[in-house]
Amino acid sequence: xxxxxxxxxxxxxxxxxxxxxxxxxxxxxxxxxxxxxxxxxxxxxxxxxxxxxxxxxxxxxxxxxxxxxxxxxxxxxxxxxxxxxxxxxxxxxxxxxxxxxxxxxxxxxxxxxxxxxxxxxxxxxxxxxxxxxxxxxxxxxxxxxxxxxxxxxxxxxxxxxxxxxxxxxxxxxxxxxxxxxxxxxxx
Amino acid sequence: xxxxxxxxxxxxxxxxxxxxxxxxxxxxxxxxxxxxxxxxxxxxxxxxxxxxxxxxxxxxxxxxxxxxxxxxxxxxxxxxxxxxxxxxxxxxxxxxxxxxxxxxxxxxxxxxxxxxxxxxxxxxxxxxxxxxxxxxxxxxxxxxxxxxxxxxxxxxxxxxxxxxxxxxxxxxxxxxxxxxxxxxxxx
Numbered sequence: 001x002x003x004x005x006x007x008x009x010x011x012x013x014x015x016x017x018x019x020x021x022x023x024x025x026x027x028x029x030x031x032x033x034x035x036x037x038x039x040x041x042x043x044x045x046x047x048x049x050x051x052x053x054x055x056x057x058x059x060x061x062x063x064x065x066x067x068x069x070x071x072x073x074x075x076x077x078x079x080x081x082x083x084x085x086x087x088x089x090x091x092x093x094x095x096x097x098x099x100x101x102x103x104x105x106x107x108x109x110x111x112x113x114x115x116x117x118x119x120x121x122x123x124x125x126x127x128x129x130x131x132x133x134x135x136x137x138x139x140x141x142x143x144x145x146x147x148x149x150x151x152x153x154x155x156x157x158x159x160x161x162x163x164x165x166x167x168x169x170x171x172x173x174x175x176x177x178x179x180x181x182x183x184x185x186x187x
Numbered sequence: 188x189x190x191x192x193x194x195x196x197x198x199x200x201x202x203x204x205x206x207x208x209x210x211x212x213x214x215x216x217x218x219x220x221x222x223x224x225x226x227x228x229x230x231x232x233x234x235x236x237x238x239x240x241x242x243x244x245x246x247x248x249x250x251x252x253x254x255x256x257x258x259x260x261x262x263x264x265x266x267x268x269x270x271x272x273x274x275x276x277x278x279x280x281x282x283x284x285x286x287x288x289x290x291x292x293x294x295x296x297x298x299x300x301x302x303x304x305x306x307x308x309x310x311x312x313x314x315x316x317x318x319x320x321x322x323x324x325x326x327x328x329x330x331x332x333x334x335x336x337x338x339x340x341x342x343x344x345x346x347x348x349x350x351x352x353x354x355x356x357x358x359x360x361x362x363x364x365x366x367x368x369x370x371x372x373x374x
Contacts (some may be wrong), residue, residue: 180367
């Protein structure tokens with residue numbers, strides 16, 4: 001494989017609840033050695049939930065790494081017991097918004113930060129949302145607030161930097177492209 | 188601040204070359220405590236470099252966390268000695284592609300993965316590229332190959348999952364929106 005870096009040794013520095021920190025010694029293509037600091041992550045899902053009025057559902061939550069609250073699309077990490085990311089996505093949507101989607105479609109998977117982590121997020125588009133009478137609860141240590149926004153409101157939140165994370169920006173740009181493509185057809 | 192999680196204690200588990208692993212004990216809004224695993228990162232820049240023919244310059248490199256080579260837009264981490272992210276961006280563009288940009292415009296900053304890291308990337312758009320006679324060299328342990336692609340070629344690479352990281356997907360979606368907006372004006 002191109003420019004492959006062969007592992008010489010690998011050491012788990014910390015085995016965390018969510019993420020592990022691993023340092024690997026590698027052999028470079030030129031024969032030299034180097035060390036690589038890697039955060040191992042179980043993977044995650046993120047969902048673009050569209051209401052019947054064409055709004056999108058966001059969650060506001062405090063993010064300790066940023067020391068502030070931001071607006072994001074619903075998301076969650078994959079559990080080892082999940083049969084596939086689709087199952088994770090439908091459960092996270094229920095836990096965070098109380099809805100079940102009639103239509104649940106994979107938009108794209110992506111790596112969030114390939115320079116130091118293997119975190120892989122599956123981004124879904126959810127439609128035909130049905131209110132669940134008694135939705136499962138989310139994690140005990142998660143405090144979130146639901147915000148249902150029009151495209152214009154969401155774009156304004158992006159310009160005000162209340163929407164400022166990669167997955168939610170990808171969702172917004174997809175939403176904008178859908179709208180531009182629709183307008184074009186209607187011209 | 189909404190849902191704020193006050194720090195009770197903080198412990199640096201590992202002080203790495205690129206990233207640090209920190210575990211914080213926090214007080215939740217309901218008074219309970221929880222632990223938060225945080226990867227501290229110095230921040231980064233990424234650049235969308237457009238050639239005079241309207242192509243974009245990508246770099247192909249092996250990413251140890253993914254154990255494969257992928258196509259990305261040029262990027263690099265911010266050095267403590269940089270006066271601002273713009274300086275980092277112009278240097279990274281020189282080191283990775285050998286070009287100096289006449290126009291260098293901030294598109295948006297964003298957090299790559301707010302659930303576990305404070306990594307913040309400044310995404311720039313570069314135009315008016317001038318070849319530098321003797322460009323500065325990049326990191327010694329970095330092996331990259333330049334690929335200059337049309338929009339159609341880049342989109343095909345995305346569909347083939349050779350382009351598969353968040354920042355490069357954001358760049359591609361911006362590129363698509365620019366093209367859709369231009370086409371619309373020309374209708």
